Amino acid sequence: MSNLTINADRLIRRIEELGSLGRDAQGRLVRVAASDMDRLGRDRLVSWLKEAGLEVAVDRIGNIFGIWRDNANTDLAPVMLGSHIDTVIDAGIYDGCYGVLAGLEAIESLKEAGFAPARPLVVAAFTNEEGVRYSPDMMGSLVYAGGVGIEDALAAVGTDGTVLGKELERIGYAGQHQPGFLKPHVYVELHVEQGPVLEREGIAIGAVENLQGISWQRITIDGEANHAGTTPMAMRRDAGVAAARVISFIADRASASRARTVATVGTIAFEPNAINVIPARAIFTIDLRDPNEASLKAEEAALAAFLDELAASAGVTVQAESLARFEPVTFDARVVALIEAGAKAAGLSCRRMTSGAGHDAQMIARIAPSAMIFVPSRGGISHNPAEFTAAGELIAGANILLGVTAGLAVD
């Protein structure tokens, strides 16, 4: 298959065209799940699937599938490629969309080249990966993998008070298929890295071998509000200083962890939040990630122990509440090796890596061998209109996907 390549112009044109759809009055890309803007993107994707001669299927949670069964043994489980086309508010054009359109491109190119797959090939666009309007994120793939019941998911109430099931009906994407109706033989997701590693190391292809576990917590520290001028330091119960100790602690610990753990305090608020009042309360979030479940548990335990010590030493009370918890996912070693081999054959630099972000692949990994391919993200920037990957890098990644798909399709 090494002489097969994708139609690079068509891929880039589609990425740009999809990126032009679903923009608001200020020009921001806002294809949030099951919105009118999302419908614009879905309708265009469906038209491209049909142009490519694929059979289009939609399941009850609105996941869209383009299926190529010709010449294949339709009793065999399909090779599934995919990602999502919903976006955050004020998004870039690559996150998710690249994986869906490159999956379509790989299948369409194979089809045009007269390739004879042993099993069906499918490209999937999963509903509501971003989780901006409805929780949880990665919902379509989670439901598809059986992690949440379809009725519960359809009843999800959005930030705007809407109900997901009603919105899917309204935009014409409440399909008839049961989620999970096509059980993949293998699932491969191509995605922009959304991180700085490949760019900074000058590497073209990431063979993603695992995905970090995530532990999100909300920490509430209660101290005592007092006058900033009249309260001696030794008499204070300063919730803000206690919060600062926690932030430093987790940053120092993660930095010392041989670059595997990452820890972030992204949000914070003090109460009463007055310049001359000692904070009575500090509320902040902690985002802890590690590719190894035992390590992630050790980080959580170390944090809990530190919070206990802090409560005792700083005269504050501390509450920790879990907001989200996902175990790490290990991707399929055979598929990861195929990605590496494909990059090597194409003369592209490649490294094994961990995905720091969540992706649909982590859900589909529950029901099928899965892996991901990353290409560089300029500056690691994502969820931002400045998100950028050069056309050459996008094309290179799509060609690796094509080769991997071809290899898996004759398996």
Place this chain on the structure above:
Amino acid sequence: MSNLTINADRLIRRIEELGSLGRDAQGRLVRVAASDMDRLGRDRLVSWLKEAGLEVAVDRIGNIFGIWRDNANTDLAPVMLGSHIDTVIDAGIYDGCYGVLAGLEAIESLKEAGFAPARPLVVAAFTNEEGVRYSPDMMGSLVYAGGVGIEDALAAVGTDGTVLGKELERIGYAGQHQPGFLKPHVYVELHVEQGPVLEREGIAIGAVENLQGISWQRITIDGEANHAGTTPMAMRRDAGVAAARVISFIADRASASRARTVATVGTIAFEPNAINVIPARAIFTIDLRDPNEASLKAEEAALAAFLDELAASAGVTVQAESLARFEPVTFDARVVALIEAGAKAAGLSCRRMTSGAGHDAQMIARIAPSAMIFVPSRGGISHNPAEFTAAGELIAGANILLGVTAGLAVD
């Protein structure tokens, strides 16, 4: 004079009655400067000044004076007592009001007892000490001491868009006297501590010998927003972690300063303030106070040096902006000694102390020998309806003020 005492019932009754005036629909005490609520308090104070047979004078910035000239040599500069009766929003009933009403009570009691002062006695209620509606705080006493021009002060625009001069006219307190028209021989201000020291040490009277200098700064740290999952610790420029380092640094430094410096970070905000995004920006305030100007400057310099190091080591940029800067005030040693002597004669425990809060006395100290007397504040709580000082403690403080006033009046 040791057999003279105040009329304790009258003082407590007036404190409670003044505290009942100027409450909103939720029952909160809201006598913010030059408001209709403030007028209610002012009108009642003026009626009490008149009942006591004092001459009432109002100056152009709305400061109210009750003057007792009988029997005195009116060519001599007056002994001035005072504080303020404006309040914060949802205030307690003691802050400021206690000093004004105890000053009135001291003069009225001396007058009723047939005391013959050598010089006039004056009680003052200064406008807008709290600075909630109009900036700066301590405005009335600042203008009175010549620190700000009267026209500039009257042009101050409030948080509600009103102009102070117009509001003073509207409520009937735009007086004719030039601020500073009575230059005090000496000024004494009695106040609740608004801090925990006297209560925790079980001491009845604070002889306030100085007032901390204040340095308020706003710090803005700019780093780089990046994905919390995909950005290795070593590649981060985390503005939030940098802010935490600063908070810990100033708390540790102040705690090690032999209890003279106090340092507080009361407000903070991260941007973009999302759980899974490394903070691009942290904005927070620092409130540094020290009774010694050289020490305060040393603290400011240490902070500036730390911020420089941080910018270099954490890959962030740091801006520091001064929001307010007042030098420490040293009160008049002779008046402080008189307070101590008075407490001793009355059999009350007394300690010299520093005021951590700003007070009108710090402004009047620019034009006359000044000092303050503190009584305990339950839990150090102030600017809060829970502010509390027991009647016995209030009465004890007012009797010390009476004795000090009598001593100064025959000087």
